[in-house]
Amino acid sequence: MTGPLTVTEYTDPLCPWAWGSEPAIRRLRAMVGVVPWRVVYGMLFDVDDDPAPDPDAETSWYGRHLGEIADTTGAPFPGALERVPATSRPAIQASIAARAQGERAEPRVLRRLREVYVLTGQPPDTPERVRAALVDLPDVDVDRVCADAAGEAVREAVARDHAETRAPLPEAFAHLGSPPKETRDGYRYVLPTLRFDGPLGSALAPGRRTVADYVEAIRRIAPEHRLDTGPSGGFDRYPTLTGPEFTELTGSAALPDEVVAVPTAGGPLWMTRAEADRHPAVPAHKTYPDGN
Numbered sequence: 028m029t030g031p032l033t034v035t036e037y038t039d040p041l042c043p044w045a046w047g048s049e050p051a052i053r054r055l056r057a058m059v060g061v062v063p064w065r066v067v068y069g070m071l072f073d074v075d076d077d078p079a080p081d082p083d084a085e086t087s088w089y090g091r092h093l094g095e096i097a098d099t100t101g102a103p104f105p106g107a108l109e110r111v112p113a114t115s116r117p118a119i120q121a122s123i124a125a126r127a128q129g130e131r132a133e134p135r136v137l138r139r140l141r142e143v144y145v146l147t148g149q150p151p152d153t154p155e156r157v158r159a160a161l162v163d164l165p166d167v168d169v170d171r172v173c174a175d176a177a178g179e180a181v182r183e184a185v186a187r188d189h190a191e192t193r194a195p196l197p198e199a200f201a202h203l204g205s206p207p208k209e210t211r212d213g214y215r216y217v218l219p220t221l222r223f224d225g226p227l228g229s230a231l232a233p234g235r236r237t238v239a240d241y242v243e244a245i246r247r248i249a250p251e252h253r254l255d256t257g258p259s260g261g262f263d264r265y266p267t268l269t270g271p272e273f274t275e276l277t278g279s280a281a282l283p284d285e286v287v288a289v290p291t292a293g294g295p296l297w298m299t300r301a302e303a304d305r306h307p308a309v310p311a312h313k314t315y316p317d318g319n
Contacts, residue, residue, distance in 0.1 A: 032249040033063040035222040037192050039071040040118035040140045041150055043093050045219040047100025048235045050275040052219070055241045057259035057276070059252070066133065068119040068185065069192035069218050072112045072152070079111070086110050090148075097293040100235065101271045105148030106292030112150035116185065117157045117176070123184045124175035125167060132167050139164055142267060145291055146308035163305035165266075192216050198231060205234030225249030238275070262286060266302035270294055 036052070038045045056064065079085035090108035097104040118140045125132040140151045143160040151160045154173065161169045175181055193215040195207040207214035220233040221241060225248035232244045245252060259276040261268065262283060274280050287303040288295035303309050 031062070032059065032223065032225045032245065032252045033065070034059065035065045035067055035224070037067050037069050037216045037218060037220040037222070039069050039115050039218050040122060040137055041112045041115050041144060041152070042069075042071045042218045043096045043102070043104065044100070044217075044235055046141050046145065047096060047102040048219050049102070050269065050271040051236060051238045051241065052221070053265070053272055054238050054259055054275045055221075057264075058238070058242075058254045058256065059245070060255060062252075066122075066137075067191050068115070068122065068188045069215055070115050070119065070185075070189050071218060072115045074114045074116065076114075082110065094292065101269075102293055103145050103269055103291035103296045104293040105145055108148045110150065112144075112152045114152050116152075117154045118151050119185055119188070120176035120181050121157045121161070121172050123188075124172045124178075124181050127175060128167060128171065132172075135164055135167055136161060136172060138267065142296060142306070143308045146289060146296065159307060162307045165305075196222070196229065196231060198229075199233060202231065202233050207233075223248055225252065262297075262299050267296060267298045269296055273297065 086108055089111045090105070093104045093108065096102075118137075121140070122133055122137045125136040140157065140160050144150050149156065151157045154176070157176070158169065158173050161167065161172065193210065193213055195214055195216050199207050199216060199220075205217045205220075208217055217233045219235075220231060221236070221244075223230045223232070223241075223244050225245070227248045227250070230244040230248045232241055242254060245254070258278055261273055261277045264276075265272075268276070270280075270282075273282060282297060285300060287298045287300055287309075289298060289303065289306075289309055298306065298309070
């Protein structure tokens with residue numbers, strides 16, 4: 028027997044399936060209420076990966092791959108990819124470093140890094156690019172994030188996350204549609220994977236899942252946990268939303284007139300005007316629905 032409901036989210040800042048799963052995951056966060064929710068980073072790209080024999084061909088293939096994933100998820104994706112990400116490490120280090128600034132800082136950093144990648148096609152895979160992506164991020168001390176990201180404590184946390192993601196529970200292999208991925212040194216969870224722990228044990232929801240899938244998993248291990256099934260808020264709660272996120276969170280497809288549409292190859296990323304005015308990836312893309 029374990030305690031009350033806890034959630035562990037295995038993810039990566041540069042994972043397109045994790046990005047496409049945000050509508051369901053954001054909805055679930057609102058539904059479960061205030062529970063321990065731990066983010067563990069799986070390192071989709073790393074510096075010791077084998078280099079591509081033809082980087083241009085690999086970039087072209089990966090750009091098409093992002094489009095194919097977006098066809099399934101409905102998520103925005105970059106129309107022109109500069110390169111395949113060299114490593115997820117700098118983005119992960121920044122996301123972990125943000126934890127020291129309160130519970131809202133990490134999700135803001137993680138989200139901004141994903142948005143810049145989608146809007147520009149330039150992966151935030153160096154410390155310099157990470158810093159540029161986080162410019163004017165509200166309520167986050169970016170200088171402190173970048174300084175802490177280079178510290179030993181964060182490097183140790185990255186190593187722990189790497190090891191945990193590569194130690195999947197035995198039951199993960201029973202998920203025939205989304206079993207753990209084979210790596211050069213074993214296996215890791217597919218990204219994203221959510222693990223739920225509760226009074227009746229553990230349950231896994233690997234890969235892209237619906238909200239109903241997550242609810243079913245929670246009911247198995249924490250049947251008495253109360254879930255809020257009402258609307259989860261829109262731009263009053265989040266400064267940026269994809270179309271699928273807005274529909275999932277609000278139950279409506281009618282976006283407010285005052286939000287800003289920032290185009291991508293997979294449809295717009297919608298922002299409040301305040302967020303669009305400060306977002307480092309927006310100026311070259313900005314359009315206003317009312318023509319202003």
